[in-house]
Amino acid sequence: MTDTTLSLKTGPARGRRRRPGFVAMLYLYGSLFIVAAIVLVPLLTTALGGFKTLGDLRVNPFGLPGEWQWSNYWDILSGARYWQMLGNSLLIASMTVVLTVAVAAMAAFALAHVRFFGSAFLMNYFLVGLMFPIATAILPLFIRIRDLGLLDTYLGVVLPQVAFGLGMAILLFRNFFRNVPKELFEAALVDGSGYIRFFWFVTLPLSRPILATVAIVAFVNSWNNYIMPLIMLNSQDKYPWPLGIMIYQGEFSTDWQLVLAFITLTILPTVIVFFAAQKHIVAGLTAGAVKG
């Protein structure tokens, strides 16, 4: 991402290339609009479908509703179910973010700044987690959580999520921490402050961008996670929204208009947050991948 700003500033390229001609513009915008339509039409049909009656939906799946059925949305918004699901998701995601950031930052700090026997081995140990998907060990994981008595608790979902996010988080943190200028370190050590004070007062305040990246990755992963709560939770009042939405779809399977309204409302927070904080989210999710 930093390279972007650099290349923009290194002048000569700027304005050098001529504006594309008319045919080229037509090709460019034509292609872009077609792809954008393929992306957006399903989303818009979903949102509009939530305003229709079932009969309207059958004869007119895309296009504006004949009569706007606000009650479809209103009934969901005024019920407890929707808010409870979002609340559960928010709680699980927040716990995951806090734990991931705290645990990974501490470990990465030790791996980046302290030289000790086995440090390289330990780093590779954590990186093994990046190699295989969470599903490979899902059954033993279920048994472990059950034996710990954490089945059907938020913690039973959070702990495995944190553990599987650690590899990437530690890698991102360590790469960033290693570039904290060593002069700062020497100055702090002359001051007589130890590693832990240095971590708290120097490293963390300097690391806001990477803290944001790790937090965004952890939050989005948890918010969208389906398999972990599916395996670990039993009672509906603890379900996060990906599970809740599936249950809802099962209950109202033929009432597509209600299901569509429900889908729209559940993805609405994501869409709003995405457009409000797009720069950070795109940077976080792609830089998370690239810098990793």
Add this chain to the structure above:
Amino acid sequence: MSDAAGIIERPSPVASRGRAPSRRRAGAVGGHHRNIGGVWPVLVLFLPPALVLFTLFVILPMGEAAWYSLFDWSGYGAPEDFVGLKNFETLWRNGAFRTALTNNGLIILVSLALQLPLALWLATLVSHRIPGTTAFRLVFFLPYVLADVAAGLIWRFIYDGDYGLVASLASLVGIATPYVLADRDYAIYAVLAVVVWKYFGFHMMLFIAGLQSIDKSLYEAADLDGATPWQKFRTITLPLLSPTIRLSVFFSVIGSLQLFDMIMPLTGGGPSNSTQTMVTFLYTYGVTRMKVGFGSAIGVVLFLICVTLAFSYRRIFMRHD
């Protein structure tokens, strides 16, 4: 293990801009630190939380999966019914599992042969300095941010034979309404379309970042030599983009192998197992029936495939680095 690190680990941008040497020196003065502050407090306080969590919930379960896969076990009591490699044998003879393997292969193939060129093409389009490209980038990235489950449900509606878009498109053209997701032969292609719809934006963003890091003066030089756009693409863009392409391939393969969330709302692996992937197969036949041994065997196979791919990826792509 160090191979695993090598695949993922790349120099951070800051380091690549010339600070790398100072980092090395910072490492070298480690002994210097030790004189001033003790290292034990930080090691004892900072490492164990991550180590315990990671070992308990990632490494041990993986090892246990290997162990449990040798038993016929319902998950209650201790695993006692030792069956050797019988679970793997059953697995191999299971037609649905072979379909799942084929489907996973198909998803990887489509990701590489269709999605990757599409993403690269779009990245070059939105890299033009014309108005509106930022908005297009965001729109293209939007599906990636949505949960797989939501995307799956949305497309289940789109594909619905009675209410969906596909139904009305079909009646518009005047053909019989296809029930795409209920068709054994076509359901998997419908799923593949959703995969591309959901993930091309992410790869496009990777490529945009890659394109931006290419030195613009190279294109100027090529312009002076009278190179055609295609020549510029082939001789400058493509070679200089190869690290990004590798990264994109890596994410495609890993992502394809763990596809689960999207399949469940779309087809649940049906009709008659025609859209199973390895993970949905694991869920359907291992988890819901609590066949811990059999399910673990599936996990082990998936693990071995991931490791094999990771190592061969390294052999194929990293040789020249």
